Amino acid sequence: MAEDQKKEESVEKEPKKEATTPAINELEELRKKADEYLDGWKRTKADFINYKKDELKRLEEIAKFAGEALIIELLTVLDSFDLALAAFGESDSDKNREKGIYLIKSKLENLLKKYGLGKIVIKVGDRFDPAVHEGIATVEPAGAQEAGKVAEEVEAGYRLHGKLIRPAKVKIFKQ
């Protein structure tokens, strides 16, 4: 008798499967929604914080390159000085005039250096690198090994705080 009772008890003690009522369904829905909204809120907050961090970086960039537009335009003045110097002849009176122009150019260059300007160094025979060179014409090579290399600098290239702002214009040896 005792065993039967036990059996019945254990059968009764089996947990009944919970019936899902509409109320419980709704609760689940709302819980899901609440989670979704909280997640969305956190993401937006995170986006905002990240945006502020990016903004700070952008402001630093702007401060650093604030003068970039002006400096790029001033480069055309430097170019004119370079051309002027190249046009001077060998006579003595020319030498003094040449020096005068050279000093003006120097003054401008040093001023711009203060603001981060750096000239790109070009040597004849350099490998042509479109990252810093712009090819504008080809010339006949002297020997086969010079094909495709830089033959002449026609216009100087410049960097501002390390960033290329104008490539150097070069002539390259024909293939």
Next chain:
Amino acid sequence: MAKILGIDLGTTNSAMAIVEAGQPRVLENSEGNRTTPSVVALSKADERLVGLLAKRQSITNPKNTLYSIKRLVGRKFPDAEVQADKKWLPYDIQASAAGGVDVKMGDNWFKPEEISAMVLAKLKADAEARLGEKIDEAIITVPAYFDDSQRQATKDAGEIAGFKVRRIINEPTAAALAYGLDKQKNEKIAVYDFGGGTFDVSVLEVGDNTVEVKATGGDTHLGGDDFDKRIIEYLVAEYKKQEGIDITKDPLAMQRLKEAVERAKHELSTSLETELNIPYISADASGPKHFLIKLTRAKLENLVRDFIDRSIEITNQVIKEAHFKPGEINEIVLVGGQTRMPAIQEAVKKTFGKDPHRDINPDEVVAMGAAIQAGILQGDVKDILLLDVTPLSLGIETLGGVFTRLIEKNTTVPTAKTQVFSTAADNQTSVEIHVLQGERAMAADNKTLARFILDGIPPAPRGIPQVEVTFDIDANGILSVAAKDKTTNKSQSVKIEASTNLSKEEIEKLKNEAAQHAAEDRLKRELIEERNQAESLIYTSEKSLREAGDKVPEDVRKSVNEKIENLKKALGGNDAEAIKSAASELSGELSRIGQYFHQQPDSASASA
């Protein structure tokens, strides 16, 4: 969630943008530029170059520098277009086995879409580097006149580059999206796209969430580059007249001239005249030669007048094909750098009888629109997250009848702003919160939304109590205004429904009125501020005299009172200057009292 990239794959230049927090943003490439030349090359060192780097060796390596590939994509070799272009394209093209076009780069033949794919691949890599995340999906734009074959080829280009191309959308549609014009109902939109190498004009009709291209037309060989050529021709002829030299024979000189012309053309969009000053442009046996020629905007407009007229002629034709009249077009959108030219903007305005939309950078409009489409697909613009802005400023009335803003117009909602105010008179135990909406400086000129009173403020001298006023607008545009006394924590509030039930036109009208009255409102406001400060000063002066009592000598007291009287008299009038000077005189006198405060009266200092 992964972002979808919006790409404007242009004939000469390409651009890309993504949507961030609901706003489209153009992404810079690895060189830091917002546009990327649609150029691919095989360098002399057998290196594959894309974009600006490829462009930089285009002159010295013409056979292997591929540009304007868009002109060949999806076309058949016998097409009139292809045959015409073959005549001037410096690289080799031939018929492909399937009848399409093959292009040569180095020793290999490529399909045009494979070349476009290289440009797209660079954009993909640069975007991933900028954003620090993988981008696998894209929206790419194409001209409205592209046929199925051209669209499919563009899609293929995207897939070759590693994108899943979610959509191919029309460029004019993208431009309309960028300006939010897709949200209008039953509107007719014209998109005038004057780029570097091509001119396209389309007429769209916007319906229920659909944008339909009604008609399209253009000239695939009319662009800003043609303007440059025309100007160069003119200047070369002028220079020959002046100096007797033909600089076309000097390629370096022509290079310098070309760059100067591009700069001059840009300048003439904002100045009426400019100078082309190119020292040492050339040299001959007699020495160095310089170039100095003035160019006016009027002259420039004359030089290119026939190009502009042709574009308007095509525009009128397209409108006719759409069965509309120019006056029926509701909105006009400008795309492409050349549309920055005042003469073009005027011609467009004249044709349609209204101002075109040009606020968004015309070089970036299409990419922005593609990004917006991407945002919509991506669900970034979930309806429940669509946020509004409050169209007009909200605030309260403060001392002197001034309107003090708490929430500026165009603030995104929901939002809340709090500011602390105080009492205007001694022992003032209640404050009236007069809630207003509008843009005028004076409260009386704005709209009253509500009034309520917060009382029970403990008596105190003016300016001492702290009343915290909070404006809170919820996502439904319902404004709640609360006022709390920080000492007692007593608070009162009011809820205002539908504070923004004004129509778009009414809102514009109010803003314009405010702008018109801005100057006189500012003067009124300044006068009031002077008054307030003056009254405050009188209050402080009289108080100081009272507190100083006998410490202040009679003559000083008399002098201060005199200045107080002068100021009170000035306050009777409306001259801000008079009030200001009387106030500063009183201020000066007042400072003399200061020294007497710290002296003990004689009687008190005497010891008992």
